Amino acid sequence: MPDEQLTVAELSESGLLARIFPRLDHRPGILLGPGDDAAIVSAPDGRTVISIDTQVQDQDFRLEWTNGYRTTGYDVGWKAAAQNLSDINAMGATATSMVVSLTLPPETPVSWVEDLADGLTAGIRELGAVDCSVAGGDLGRGREISVTVAVLGTLSGGRAVLRSGARPGDVLALAGTVGRAAAGLALLESEADVHSLKPEQRVLLDVQCRPQPPLSAGPLARAAGATAMLDISDGLIRDGARLAHASRAVLDLDPRELKHLAESLAPASDLLGMDPLAWVLGGGEDHSLLATFPPGIQLPAGFTAIGSVQALGTNESPGVKIAGQAAGTGGWDHFAD
Amino acid sequence: MPDEQLTVAELSESGLLARIFPRLDHRPGILLGPGDDAAIVSAPDGRTVISIDTQVQDQDFRLEWTNGYRTTGYDVGWKAAAQNLSDINAMGATATSMVVSLTLPPETPVSWVEDLADGLTAGIRELGAVDCSVAGGDLGRGREISVTVAVLGTLSGGRAVLRSGARPGDVLALAGTVGRAAAGLALLESEADVHSLKPEQRVLLDVQCRPQPPLSAGPLARAAGATAMLDISDGLIRDGARLAHASRAVLDLDPRELKHLAESLAPASDLLGMDPLAWVLGGGEDHSLLATFPPGIQLPAGFTAIGSVQALGTNESPGVKIAGQAAGTGGWDHFAD
Numbered sequence: 271m272p273d274e275q276l277t278v279a280e281l282s283e284s285g286l287l288a289r290i291f292p293r294l295d296h297r298p299g300i301l302l303g304p305g306d307d308a309a310i311v312s313a314p315d316g317r318t319v320i321s322i323d324t325q326v327q328d329q330d331f332r333l334e335w336t337n338g339y340r341t342t343g344y345d346v347g348w349k350a351a352a353q354n355l356s357d358i359n360a361m362g363a364t365a366t367s368m369v370v371s372l373t374l375p376p377e378t379p380v381s382w383v384e385d386l387a388d389g390l391t392a393g394i395r396e397l398g399a400v401d402c403s404v405a406g407g408d409l410g411r412g413r414e415i416s417v418t419v420a421v422l423g424t425l426s427g428g429r430a431v432l433r434s435g436a437r438p439g440d441v442l443a444l445a446g447t448v449g450r451a452a453a454g455l456a457l458l459e460s461e462a463d464v465h466s467l468k469p470e471q472r473v474l475l476d477v478q479c480r481p482q483p484p485l486s487a488g489p490l491a492r493a494a495g496a497t498a499m500l501d502i503s504d505g506l507i508r509d510g511a512r513l514a515h516a517s518r519a520v521l522d523l524d525p526r527e528l529k530h531l532a533e534s535l536a537p538a539s540d541l542l543g544m545d546p547l548a549w550v551l552g553g554g555e556d557h558s559l560l561a562t563f564p565p566g567i568q569l570p571a572g573f574t575a576i577g578s579v580q581a582l583g584t585n586e587s588p589g590v591k592i593a594g595q596a597a598g599t600g601g602w603d604h605f606a607d
Numbered sequence: 608m609p610d611e612q613l614t615v616a617e618l619s620e621s622g623l624l625a626r627i628f629p630r631l632d633h634r635p636g637i638l639l640g641p642g643d644d645a646a647i648v649s650a651p652d653g654r655t656v657i658s659i660d661t662q663v664q665d666q667d668f669r670l671e672w673t674n675g676y677r678t679t680g681y682d683v684g685w686k687a688a689a690q691n692l693s694d695i696n697a698m699g700a701t702a703t704s705m706v707v708s709l710t711l712p713p714e715t716p717v718s719w720v721e722d723l724a725d726g727l728t729a730g731i732r733e734l735g736a737v738d739c740s741v742a743g744g745d746l747g748r749g750r751e752i753s754v755t756v757a758v759l760g761t762l763s764g765g766r767a768v769l770r771s772g773a774r775p776g777d778v779l780a781l782a783g784t785v786g787r788a789a790a791g792l793a794l795l796e797s798e799a800d801v802h803s804l805k806p807e808q809r810v811l812l813d814v815q816c817r818p819q820p821p822l823s824a825g826p827l828a829r830a831a832g833a834t835a836m837l838d839i840s841d842g843l844i845r846d847g848a849r850l851a852h853a854s855r856a857v858l859d860l861d862p863r864e865l866k867h868l869a870e871s872l873a874p875a876s877d878l879l880g881m882d883p884l885a886w887v888l889g890g891g892e893d894h895s896l897l898a899t900f901p902p903g904i905q906l907p908a909g910f911t912a913i914g915s916v917q918a919l920g921t922n923e924s925p926g927v928k929i930a931g932q933a934a935g936t937g938g939w940d941h942f943a944d
Contacts, residue, residue, distance in 0.1 A: 311655045313654055316653055412666055
């Protein structure tokens with residue numbers, strides 16, 4: 271039968287692994303790669319930074335969207351790489367390796383899985399995680415596609431940048447974009463046929479499907495003295511509130527900066543008649559970094575000031591404000607949505 | 608509403624996490640635990656051993672079985688701990704930490720998830736992984752329950768025991784049991800009402816639901832000079848063949864030892880009229896260790912000799928024999944089953 275029609279049910283586990291392995295890179299930090307009961311990865315400073323994240327079909331992506339776009343295995347592999355690498359970035363660390371667990375319905379085309387491996391490899395490479403490769407994994411069967419990545423990283427002997435270190439007077443800064451993935455999601459969920467999109471609209475859709483976290487920014491922020499940092503995966507307000515709570519402070523956003531960010535989303539908001547500010551405040555999945563820096567220092571390359579850290583007032587709760595006014599809740603919660 | 612009826616859909620992500628965290632242990636090897644973008648774990652000898660494994664509802668467990676047994680969250684948590692700890696054990700390493708990704712349908716009772724956390728903690732503790740605790744995790748929604756654990760371990764400066772080191776003349780030895788989990792699975796899938804089982808039958812069912820991998824045996828085997836080792840998760844024949852292929856050798860099993868192992872399964876095989884030897888040869892999930900040792904050395908505590916390693920004959924392929932005769936294929940393949 272033509273290779274495009276081959277499904278994973280028609281291959282053995284080892285047969286499927288033999289299709290995947292040649293599509294992965296192998297970096298020197300992997301001391302023992304796939305093929306044994308476990309892998310062995312270098313942890314040069316005696317510590318391992320570790321995070322885990324799962325993408326599930328029909329929750330984190332749809333195989334076919336309202337606007338006709340079909341999610342490719344490449345998209346899913348790229349996004350799995352991007353969102354996990356972003357968590358390591360947000361600690362100020364660099365990624366050393368990943369282990370990947372794939373759950374696949376039996377009817378999944380083998381070519382889709384090969385495409386996923388290619389997207390994973392391309393994401394790691396093109397986002398600049400040059401020391402990272404896949405050390406091992408697991409394959410299993412399920413009713414829906416599920417891709418879990420655990421990513422390992424190193425702080426190279428340095429400190430981690432936690433969520434809890436922001437101090438009143440610090441500058442609040444952003445590296446990367448916000449709202450673009452949410453605008454892309456709105457396009458995917460719209461009736462605006464994917465084939466009729468203009469390039470400036472299509473690029474927003476691409477951010478949703480293949481996010482571009484700024485992977486050099488995390489270690490640069492750490493070196494520059496960032497006091498706190500996190501990955502914006504659930505929206506500026508929601509993730510900002512997490513940083514604010516951990517640091518027992520208030521984050522005050524500059525409305526002019528929010529306006530600039532919103533204006534850049536006009537190609538989607540004009541087409542769909544939607545409010546771009548809602549995407550800026552509530553949209554996750556760009557996987558940008560929100561960080562705080564002591565006042566007066568030069569922000570590292572890629573960061574833009576978007577507000578400041580303020581002390582908690584009497585009886586005030588930690589949270590996010592816009593020009594001193596309480597910002598509404600927003601962003602993504604997996605359960606209470 | 609009564610707490611037993613609360614579902615995960617009625618709690619926020621942070622609300623659910625607040626139910627889970629107090630049920631987890633925290634060991635000193637976790638340098639930074641749950642709550643930031645990533646965790647930080649000690650890797651004292653500059654290397655991290657890492658493995659990942661997923662359990663999916665209706666593939667790896669059923670919420671309710673033919674014989675009336677209901678899988679508890681505790682069972683799933685315990686099994687997730689056991690099967691992952693076993694992979695670290697099989698390298699001769701000891702576990703230092705886990706990260707856990709849970710995918711939950713909205714209707715999952717919160718009490719089931721709390722029970723899962725309790726089972727995970729109990730499995731780690733009671734199986735003897737005294738240095739290990741949960742460093743972090745991820746929560747998401749899906750149509751079926753899926754539990755992925757990535758487990759990290761340390762070799763404490765020593766070598767890893769790979770699958771590839773067996774030499775002709777080595778003694779082939781087993782630590783732990785084989786076939787008991789398969790016998791338990793057969794009971795679960797039978798019409799023999801769980802409430803009517805005798806204690807010696809029930810204990811087999813318990814091995815399927817809460818396996819007991821021999822966690823001290825892996826490091827002991829390494830210290831004793833084991834030349835090769837792996838975890839029997841897919842059956843003695845199938846996993847034995849993996850070791851044989853990696854070592855370019857033949858494993859020859861002693862039929863008297865297989866007979867002893869089969870006889871211990873009589874409480875299930877007599878009841879069900881099934882062949883216990885098929886469970887011994889093809890059953891996985893006891894998570895025992897198969898290891899090879901140089902001839903003449905005293906086997907470490909917990910290991911029993913069950914055969915020997917032989918050189919490949921001319922034009923012979925690596926594989927498993929029983930008393931010199933080719934053994935049929937057997938065991939579990941996730942796709943070609």
